[in-house]
Amino acid sequence: MDNKKLKEERIRLFRDSASFRPVSRIPHFANAVTWKVFDAGHTLDEALVDLAVMKECVVHFLDNYTVDGLMDTGIRNQFTVTEAFGAKGYYYYDSESIGIKDHMLCTVDTLFDYLRDYDRFVWEQVLPEKYGDEWYDRDISVWKKTFGEYLKYTMFIISMASLTSKKYGIPSLAPNNPMTGTINFAAEELMANLLGIKELSTAMRRNGSLLKDFVDEWDEKKIDPQIEKVLGSDGPNMKYCFDASVLMLVHNIMNTSQFETFYWPHLEKLLRAYEKKGMNARIFAEGSILRFADYFRDFSRGTLTMHIENDGVFDIRRSMPNVAIMGGLTTEILRAEHISDAVDAARMLCESFGREGGFILSEGRMLSYRNDAYSENYRAICDFMNEGGR
Numbered sequence: 001m002d003n004k005k006l007k008e009e010r011i012r013l014f015r016d017s018a019s020f021r022p023v024s025r026i027p028h029f030a031n032a033v034t035w036k037v038f039d040a041g042h043t044l045d046e047a048l049v050d051l052a053v054m055k056e057c058v059v060h061f062l063d064n065y066t067v068d069g070l071m072d073t074g075i076r077n078q079f080t081v082t083e084a085f086g087a088k089g090y091y092y093y094d095s096e097s098i099g100i101k102d103h104m105l106c107t108v109d110t111l112f113d114y115l116r117d118y119d120r121f122v123w124e125q126v127l128p129e130k131y132g133d134e135w136y137d138r139d140i141s142v143w144k145k146t147f148g149e150y151l152k153y154t155m156f157i158i159s160m161a162s163l164t165s166k167k168y169g170i171p172s173l174a175p176n177n178p179m180t181g182t183i184n185f186a187a188e189e190l191m192a193n194l195l196g197i198k199e200l201s202t203a204m205r206r207n208g209s210l211l212k213d214f215v216d217e218w219d220e221k222k223i224d225p226q227i228e229k230v231l232g233s234d235g236p237n238m239k240y241c242f243d244a245s246v247l248m249l250v251h252n253i254m255n256t257s258q259f260e261t262f263y264w265p266h267l268e269k270l271l272r273a274y275e276k277k278g279m280n281a282r283i284f285a286e287g288s289i290l291r292f293a294d295y296f297r298d299f300s301r302g303t304l305t306m307h308i309e310n311d312g313v314f315d316i317r318r319s320m321p322n323v324a325i326m327g328g329l330t331t332e333i334l335r336a337e338h339i340s341d342a343v344d345a346a347r348m349l350c351e352s353f354g355r356e357g358g359f360i361l362s363e364g365r366m367l368s369y370r371n372d373a374y375s376e377n378y379r380a381i382c383d384f385m386n387e388g389g390r
Helices: 003-018 035-039 051-064 080-085 108-116 118-136 140-168 186-194 196-206 208-222 224-231 256-262 264-276 290-296 313-319 339-353 375-386
Strands: 028-030 091-093 098-100 244-248 281-285 304-308 324-329 359-363
Touching: 003 140, 003 359, 028 375, 035 051, 051 140, 080 140, 108 118, 108 208, 186 196, 186 208, 196 208, 208 224, 208 256, 208 264, 224 264, 244 264, 256 264, 256 290, 264 281, 290 313, 304 313, 313 324, 313 339, 324 339, 339 359, 339 375
Parallel strands: 028 359, 244 281, 281 304, 304 324, 324 359
Antiparallel strands: 091 098
């Protein structure tokens, strides 16, 4: 089978699984991110600032592990642009780990300044806050170098999408812009960038009314156009595995009342649009989504695919029988002492969920650290799944 047909077959497998239709085999979606770097014999401080090294790591992964989909084609954590500027901002990394510091780029009082004059606020407030005094001390040569690296990074994104598609038959996940990532709700932006975990937690208790006004106005500007686009579409876009990719993280610091106030109204509105058009949205529910299961239970089958991280696949199936599941492969399975134990765990998942659809094998947590998986176990599971999961 040529790679074009292989890509089409994989899209059908994802689509059928997400829609609870019978499949010839259960697809395997690789949630492998920086683990690819270690497996290729590199360290993070080598790969994150060198596009050629990162490409080598991705190629090594796809040459050694036959998977049906891939979360990250090497574009997620590159620092070539910020390194060219001479500062790391609020990110940090070393040879073995990468992270982001909890940070606040504006205050509750200035949220609407950010919303109503985004460009000016970013240049005058956000970027100086991110880079400190270094922001003002760069001459034109540094700016030219940084812009040059930005162009290289943009071309790298395009070239890696082409490479993984044409050489390996790996389909694209969803029609989100790779430069902006997943669909971003106000609540997520508030935690990830604007206020951070600590300040958002405080603001939801002390400044609820103001925060609600901000969330509503943000989502009207950012999410409502997406909803209109979905409702005006012709339905599922079969060039992709899913019709949308939605990242959920901030719910982990919310109680149910806060979730209903600051998140759910706009999230539900978007998901209902996909439901109306017979489309499927993949939700990557980082942390745990189980306590919010009631909110998702009444969507039509084939509307939602929940990519779970810390929740058990059987708990999610009992709580949300209408939602397709991505997950099942834990780091415990991938680090099993014996290869046969890892394969047996994958076999148990395939047998438990069957081939009637509604299940996609994947790693729940992003494979990020050196010991998140053993190469031999991972390869054996990939071979098992490609042989039909029997």
